[in-house]
Amino acid sequence: MSKSSQENWLPKLIDTALPVFATAAALLVGAIMLLLLKVNPVEAYKAMWDGAFGSQNALAETLVKATPLLLVGLGICISFRGDVINIGGEGQMIVGAILGTLVGLTLVDWPGWAVIPIAVVAGFIGGAIWGGIPGALKAYFNVNEILSTVMMNAIAVQLMNFLLRGPMIDPSQAALASKIPQTARLLEAFRLPRWVPTRLHLGALIAVVLAVLVYFLLWRTTWGYRIRAVGQNPDASRYAGVKVKNYIVLALVLSGAFAGLAGVMQVYGVNYRMITDGSASGFTGSAGFNGIVAALFGQLHPIGTIPASILFGALLVGANKMQRVVQVPSALITALNGLVVVFVVSSEIWRRRRQKRRMAVAVSEVEGQPPEGYPPDPDHQPEVPA
């Protein structure tokens, strides 16, 4: 399944570069907004670039931000390929982090080489459970997973707030009046190795390895074949002997598990404790949502999600720096992110249309006739009066 036509490399190159062009276009529109704020866009974007890639430390910070995006994004690749829309990354990250943190706070007498893997597995399981519940509800009771995953986010936030303000609260905070919702710090032995002097931790490497594994899972295993088949056509899958319901659950279980992993990595690699400001994003930094965007940006391909996550990580880190250097309101940063998303998603639609057209041309050259129902006249929406 590898002999695709090599002669059409140019259109393919254009397709691959499209998101980059779209990002550039978004930044161009952003420049207008910056001008309106009487800020020199060149200066602002230079600050952004420096903040994201300008130094060893900047680059490391970008990758630190990219790691949870990539992990959540990998899960999204699996669930969206299975036609299950998982909006519950936030909650799954939280629950994964809670279980993982519990391991680290409980097994204090164990060696680090044992605790870290156990914590990772615990996070994986926590996310899997939080994803699996909406999965089961969808498969067996036909509950819309978009609604249920969002609701599971709300439950997870309350669970986190309860635990971090009560049973799991840092003993030193419990004594103080401030009562910041955070756990005690993890023992030094339990922390993921770092590339000193930066904060870049082993989790980033693990995420990249997992991206390759997810690619294998989706395209080289029967599990992946079934997940994708169920996502594309449950009727045909059922007839092909696939237990459709189980694979709907599996898609959400795996999707949640990767988000749970992202949560654990934040605790063991970055903060060394679980901490929040009372909201979900206080812990996750909204990676549970931004990971969806990264995965879509990566065209729901695990490998494509790697650069996509780095780009979004860079945007987050660089925008921070820009905000500090040129003194723009933080709302502008949100707007810039939004612009990138809108432009990239639009370019994706364009890319798909080009791809479809190319394939139709290739087919009609072989078949000598237009494929059924294709192509619709692009300039004209046929209006069929009822």
Added chain:
Amino acid sequence: MAETNILPSGHTRIDHLEMLGISKRFPGVLANDQVDFSVTSGEVHALLGENGAGKTTLMKVLYGMYHPDEGRILLNDQEVSIQSPTDAINNGIGMIHQHFMLVKSLTVAENVALGSKSSREPLTDLHKVSQRIIDLGNIYGLEIDPNAYIWQLSVGQQQRVEIIKALYRGAALLILDEPTAVLTPQEVDEFFVIIREMAKDGHALIFISHKLHEVIDISDRVSVLRDGRKVGTYLTADATKGDLARWMVGRDVEFRPEIEVVERGEARLKIKGISCRSDLGTPGLRDVDLEAYSGEILGIAGVSGNGQRELAEVITGLRDATSGRIELDGEDISDLPPIARTDKLLAYIPEERMKDGMIKDFTIAENLILREYHKRPFSKRGMLNLKAIERHSEKLISNFQIKTPSQDTLAKSLSGGNIQKVVVARELSRQPRVIIAAQPTRGLDVGATEYVRERLLEERKSGTAVVLISEDLDEILALADRIAVIYEGQIMGVVQREDATPEKIGLLMAGVKEGAE
């Protein structure tokens, strides 16, 4: 007396419509290449061609759904610009689509009124519409109750509603896109009477079809399209079926393939007392007994929606039977899930190939292993073996003459004929014991149809039992050794090939038992 140019419906007649030098290009293909076409008042002009020959494209240009790259349309010698279906309707052109555009939960009158302006906006004027429907019905012999709901009507009646809808909007010229595909032979006869009446009254009618005998029956002139070009326009009376087929396909065509005599063997599939429910919960099959033998094609004839789908699904395990027993080579498979039946070499060519047979966003290679991906050599311990999959699809693409740019092409981008070849390749390459072929040639062009039929005949020769479920009576008569007729979920009778005539089968299809007249 000077001939009036007002139609009985009260609208102005279209004396002469001409399409000149119409070209329509799609990426990579010229769907219409300098096509001239004309139709006059009082004429039934058939447009004949294979799928993909460009007939629907040409008519969509006329109906304003496509814009031609070149060419002009003259209406009564005046050039007109038709930018949208609304323009077409305003110019007196109506189109009856192959798939009806009716809202099932609304009444006939509500459907007819939909999309036209009421005389007292914003309120409806349904009583007026109803009166007009009754009037039109009386004039054209299209009696229909305006207050009936669409879902209560038979397919033939629904088609009448479509015609009334077009007439109501002032259609003087009607484009009929494969109108007989859904009708019984008797309904086709009734339909043709209506068509002739309308032509006599001064309407112009364009009849799109690929069924030769119907074209010969109904049309005055026939234009044949092939590969986007017009082969010619002929007086139907001067053309024979053989001529038309040759013009259409570009070579001689075998109509009734010579069926080789094959010794019938053991019963491979036995169905005893099977009943099941339809999707609506009503009885779908009632106490069906059937046997299909090695080396035979058992045809299941019937009008659409009389239990054919249920029968195929019960045999393949996609639908639960409420009672009865199914045996494959003597083994009871009634309680097995679909995949287990597949593993016992029951092959299925489903009616809706894109729904049950293919995964449209999967590649050809991935679709070709849909039944066996979980087995060696295609996978080992959960890992897919890409080499084996590639070899397998290369072999099937060449053996079954699937025309595709590569095995990585997505299924959805192929034409209907090639998609069906993928399904046929996958099912037949497993050397099945029993094949359930549901509407295997529906929507396919002549070439692909011939191909599928030949393959089924080869399977018959090699000792497979073939159950051919088809709403195309010609197909059943051409291929089947025995014909079972299904009506309202019951088998009305089984007729031997030698005794089968269209009339006899047609009566059974309408639910009339022999001797009951």
